[in-house]
Amino acid sequence: MLRIPLFRLLAINLAIGACAAALLVGGLLWLNPGHLRELILADRAPGIGLVLLLASFVITFGSAAMGSAIMAQGRKQDEGGGGGGRPIAIGDAVVVAARTADGKGASQRQSS
Structure with missing residues (x-):
């Protein structure tokens, strides 16, 4: 068993x-x-x-x-930690977390 x-x-x-x-x-x-x-x-x-x-x-x-x-069985092991997520509004700009091709996180600002 x-x-x-x-x-x-x-x-x-x-x-x-x-x-x-x-x-x-x-x-x-x-x-x-x-x-x-x-x-x-x-x-x-x-x-x-x-x-x-x-x-x-x-x-x-x-x-x-x-x-x-x-x-915890269905949870996938993430290699690089967090990445991606909800956009965060700061004033009139929106900060979006994104992942680059090498797997490192990066932040991009988008004006609205």
């Missing part, structure tokens, strides 16, 4: 999200904001609270990482 590129992409990003979730839960327990660690550990079954907290963070960060990876 990991030979299929889409599933491999999703598994890698789920692992990244799970690591981020584990780091965040560990940081929350270490910093103890609002006495969260004391509240969890004072319960009769602190493992259930920790598992629920970690699972909710894994679901949140894992799905965010997988979703951003999927949405």
Whole structure:
């Protein structure tokens, strides 16, 4: 199943999200904001609270990482950075960004 590129992409990003979730839960327990660690550990079954907290963070960060990876699939890698764009009006002149034949950006002024 990991030979299929889409599933491999999703598994890698789920692992990244799970690591981020584990780091965040560990940081929350270490910093103890609002006495969260004391509240969890004072319960009769602190493992259930920790598992629920970690699972909710894994679901949140894992799905965010997988979703951003999927949405970035259609994006083309641009070699030279930005280029082209909307014309910008400055007074009575219009500045238009254009690309030259060698791929470098250039600005041209057009009077209106």
